[in-house]
Amino acid sequence: METAPGRGFELMRLMHALKPHISVERAFFGAGAIGALPGVLRDLGVAKALIVTDRGVAASGIAERVRILIEGAPVAAAVFDATDPEPGAEVPDGIAARYRNEQIGCVVGLGGGSCLDTAKAVGIMLAHGGTLREYLGPDKIYRPGLPVVLVPTTSGTGSEATPNALFIVDGEKQAVLSRHIMPTAAIIDPELTLTAPAPVTAASGLDALVHAVETYTSLGATAVTEMYSLRAVELIAGSIRSAVWRGSDLAARTDMALGSYLAGVAIANAGTGAVHALAYPLGGKYRVAHGVANALMFPYVTEWNIPSDMRKFATLARAIGEPIDGLSLHDAAFKFLSGIEAIIEDVGVPRSLDDVGIPRSELGALVEGAAKQTRLLKNNPRVLSKDDMATIYTKAWR
Numbered sequence: 001m002e003t004a005p006g007r008g009f010e011l012m013r014l015m016h017a018l019k020p021h022i023s024v025e026r027a028f029f030g031a032g033a034i035g036a037l038p039g040v041l042r043d044l045g046v047a048k049a050l051i052v053t054d055r056g057v058a059a060s061g062i063a064e065r066v067r068i069l070i071e072g073a074p075v076a077a078a079v080f081d082a083t084d085p086e087p088g089a090e091v092p093d094g095i096a097a098r099y100r101n102e103q104i105g106c107v108v109g110l111g112g113g114s115c116l117d118t119a120k121a122v123g124i125m126l127a128h129g130g131t132l133r134e135y136l137g138p139d140k141i142y143r144p145g146l147p148v149v150l151v152p153t154t155s156g157t158g159s160e161a162t163p164n165a166l167f168i169v170d171g172e173k174q175a176v177l178s179r180h181i182m183p184t185a186a187i188i189d190p191e192l193t194l195t196a197p198a199p200v201t202a203a204s205g206l207d208a209l210v211h212a213v214e215t216y217t218s219l220g221a222t223a224v225t226e227m228y229s230l231r232a233v234e235l236i237a238g239s240i241r242s243a244v245w246r247g248s249d250l251a252a253r254t255d256m257a258l259g260s261y262l263a264g265v266a267i268a269n270a271g272t273g274a275v276h277a278l279a280y281p282l283g284g285k286y287r288v289a290h291g292v293a294n295a296l297m298f299p300y301v302t303e304w305n306i307p308s309d310m311r312k313f314a315t316l317a318r319a320i321g322e323p324i325d326g327l328s329l330h331d332a333a334f335k336f337l338s339g340i341e342a343i344i345e346d347v348g349v350p351r352s353l354d355d356v357g358i359p360r361s362e363l364g365a366l367v368e369g370a371a372k373q374t375r376l377l378k379n380n381p382r383v384l385s386k387d388d389m390a391t392i393y394t395k396a397w398r
């Protein structure tokens with residue numbers, strides 16, 4: 001029997017792969033996991049590695065520690081320690097130009113999301129040449145680049161588990177999206193996050209929480225990604241306050257690091273949604289830190305989304321520790337909203353678009369910017385028109 005025209009495609013579209021099909025080849029986790037780095041480099045058989053990091057990580061002494069570890073492998077190490085917090089195309093372009101003739105065999109990304117994303121792009125550009133702009137968008141890369149080992153020093157982006165790298169190009173957040181920028185190995189050592197200051201821990205931790213929630217309610221979620229997302233929600237909600245306000249708490253830092261990684265795996269396979277879509281314009285033009293931008297949009301997008309999937313939001317309420325026994329499904333689902341409001345309040349990030357210097361006259365531009373993020377909006381459990389986006393932004397000037 002033949003399939004009716006269009007029917008086969010429709011079935012393909014509706015079919016979900018149950019295995020998390022995009023995942024990092026090797027992942028090491030736990031206090032002291034950084035000790036696995038020399039062995040990983042030896043297994044790759046490289047003679048020289050380029051560490052891509054930033055000044056904060058260099059100032060903390062972590063970059064030097066990692067350089068010594070690499071040289072003990074023994075593998076020669078070069079260090080680039082001037083990555084930007086919200087990098088533009090010029091950052092990876094500049095690094096690739098500078099190290100093109102240095103026989104780099106492997107890139108080690110060390111730091112927060114911007115360092116890791118920059119390392120992913122540099123790994124492609126050192127292998128295949130070109131500039132970042134040529135790789136922006138989905139599936140513009142046809143072969144693997146240099147091996148890339150990612151070592152996060154914050155618990156937030158989950159970049160060590162995703163095939164995405166984000167840059168601000170032409171005033172907008174734009175992404176390189178390709179399975180060829182999946183890292184070769186991820187080394188997640190919560191001890192490396194112990195010195196992250198409270199504001200960084202709060203912003204990156206809320207980014208991770210948003211990843212966990214948005215992937216859980218994503219229209220691209222599967223039974224398998226939901227497990228990753230829900231566990232990530234439990235871990236992050238249960239530890240973020242301690243990680244922020246008692247930074248030396250290794251148990252809290254460990255839960256945050258695991259939650260962030262699990263949420264990253266969920267991003268790679270289920271995608272994020274409207275919180276990210278509405279947050280990106282805040283980062284693009286106004287350079288609001290990604291985690292802060294997400295935290296600003298999170299309650300209002302959640303309030304919008306809850307009626308679309310009350311069962312899932314009630315489950316999320318339970319996962320963040322809200323008492324929901326005996327409540328109606330409606331009340332249980334909305335407990336999630338008050339629960340995340342309390343978390344955001346408790347960790348002390350800006351609560352209003354006024355606080356980050358965005359004037360109300362920008363409303364139209366923000367809506368236009370968010371509406372372009374169709375790759376994210378298509379995952380959101382409830383459709384948003386431009387008018388709906390305007391309503392949500394307006395609530396965030398509170």
Ligand SMILES: [Fe+2]
Nearest residue numbers: 157207211290
């Ligand atoms: Fe994010």
